[in-house]
Amino acid sequence: MLEDELRETFAAKAGSPPPGSLTSLDGFADVAIRGAARVRRRRRAAVTGLTGFVAIAAASVAVLHTLTGGGPAGAPQPPGPAAQESPAQRPSTTDSPAAPTSSSDMREVTGIGPSAEAATRVRLQLPAKSTVTAAYQAKDGYLVVNTQPDGDKQLVLQDDDDQQQVLVDDATNITVAKDGSTVAWASKGKMNVGTRSDEKTKKITQGNSVDVPVNTQPIAFVGTNLVISNDDKGFDVWHTERGYSPTWDSTVLRVFGGTQDNGGVYAELKAVAPDTSMCLALLQFDQPFKIIKKFCGLPVAAEDGARISPDGHWLAYPVVGAKQVAILDLTTVFTGGKVKLWNLAVTAKTVWLNAKTFVVDNGKKFLKLDPTGKADDVEPLDQESQDAVLIEPLVEK
Numbered sequence: 001m002l003e004d005e006l007r008e009t010f011a012a013k014a015g016s017p018p019p020g021s022l023t024s025l026d027g028f029a030d031v032a033i034r035g036a037a038r039v040r041r042r043r044r045a046a047v048t049g050l051t052g053f054v055a056i057a058a059a060s061v062a063v064l065h066t067l068t069g070g071g072p073a074g075a076p077q078p079p080g081p082a083a084q085e086s087p088a089q090r091p092s093t094t095d096s097p098a099a100p101t102s103s104s105d106m107r108e109v110t111g112i113g114p115s116a117e118a119a120t121r122v123r124l125q126l127p128a129k130s131t132v133t134a135a136y137q138a139k140d141g142y143l144v145v146n147t148q149p150d151g152d153k154q155l156v157l158q159d160d161d162d163q164q165q166v167l168v169d170d171a172t173n174i175t176v177a178k179d180g181s182t183v184a185w186a187s188k189g190k191m192n193v194g195t196r197s198d199e200k201t202k203k204i205t206q207g208n209s210v211d212v213p214v215n216t217q218p219i220a221f222v223g224t225n226l227v228i229s230n231d232d233k234g235f236d237v238w239h240t241e242r243g244y245s246p247t248w249d250s251t252v253l254r255v256f257g258g259t260q261d262n263g264g265v266y267a268e269l270k271a272v273a274p275d276t277s278m279c280l281a282l283l284q285f286d287q288p289f290k291i292i293k294k295f296c297g298l299p300v301a302a303e304d305g306a307r308i309s310p311d312g313h314w315l316a317y318p319v320v321g322a323k324q325v326a327i328l329d330l331t332t333v334f335t336g337g338k339v340k341l342w343n344l345a346v347t348a349k350t351v352w353l354n355a356k357t358f359v360v361d362n363g364k365k366f367l368k369l370d371p372t373g374k375a376d377d378v379e380p381l382d383q384e385s386q387d388a389v390l391i392e393p394l395v396e397k
Contacts, residue, residue, distance in 0.1 A: 180394035222258030
């Protein structure tokens with residue numbers, strides 16, 4: 001069968017025997033994650049998945065990819081072959097790439113260009129019981145954030161030769177900068193940053209590491225600044241080129257993304273009255289933030305799926321209840337600019353295909369929304385969305 005031939009081809013390419021042999025799981029052990037504590041969910045910055053935040057440069061030719069064959073991010077995956085557990089693999093300490101998974105755990109990735117007229121297919125090797133939290137197309141392959149059943153996360157690079165390497169392991173959360181050059185991860189009371197500057201080994205060179213309170217997570221890079229959050233304390237900023245001094249702001253509910261000049265962020269603030277709709281603010285980096293502009297009375301964003309367009313012009317998000325999609329013009333919203341609403345029931349899977357195309361998922365199909373067009377005008381993509389995870393291209397220098 002064609003499927004068997006493909007599996008044998010990938011198994012040979014990875015240097016491992018096809019499924020069914022006694023050693024077919026030998027390469028799987030290196031990408032298995034050791035158990036660690038789960039972290040509580042909170043409303044995260046929807047700059048997502050970088051989590052959720054990777055912006056696409058306006059001038060770049062964006063390519064939308066979808067990962068098919070597994071469940072949507074955050075949903076359980078179908079049972080697969082059990083993984084062999086190996087000692088935790090620390091970033092920047094491995095001398096050789098982690099071996100690929102068993103070929104029986106291959107999942108298909110479909111790439112769709114801006115015109116949605118064609119699709120190119122590649123295959124990723126993923127642990128059978130993991131879920132994909134985020135996936136990005138880098139210049140040297142694919143960066144995939146996997147979440148294991150115990151809640152731990154790892155960042156894996158699959159290069160153009162289909163070889164896999166674990167870059168970060170045993171993390172409670174992982175954030176990738178929008179240009180793909182820097183990664184932040186939380187692990188065991190530490191916030192860590194590292195760079196992907198070694199083109200030969202592909203490994204992350206670990207930079208600064210600071211102590212943070214338990215359950216502190218990296219949210220988004222804005223230049224060299226790292227926005228972090230904590231369920232009990234709020235949001236803060238770590239200027240990663242120096243040490244960290246806590247200055248938590250509990251009035252910030254979530255951060256949507258950074259400004260184009262990297263001088264601040266767009267964020268949701270606590271409303272003055274409980275029944276007030278969402279309050280959006282432009283915050284400048286200070287100690288940790290200073291309010292520059294603020295506007296209340298906006299449709300409330302759902303927990304996940306909000307994203308700022310690559311050119312910084314638009315903020316788009318599913319409205320709480322998932323029965324509408326709102327797109328705000330960030331150049332006029334603080335002076336009472338009109339909010340566009342699409343009456344659509346959607347999931348949290350979203351991406352900006354380019355500066356004027358916001359892609360949403362209605363549970364069956366991906367739909368394209370144009371913020372400059374008429375509200376409720378939608379154009380379907382020729383791609384089923386069920387059991388698919390969007391892969392975003394990174395804008396790398």
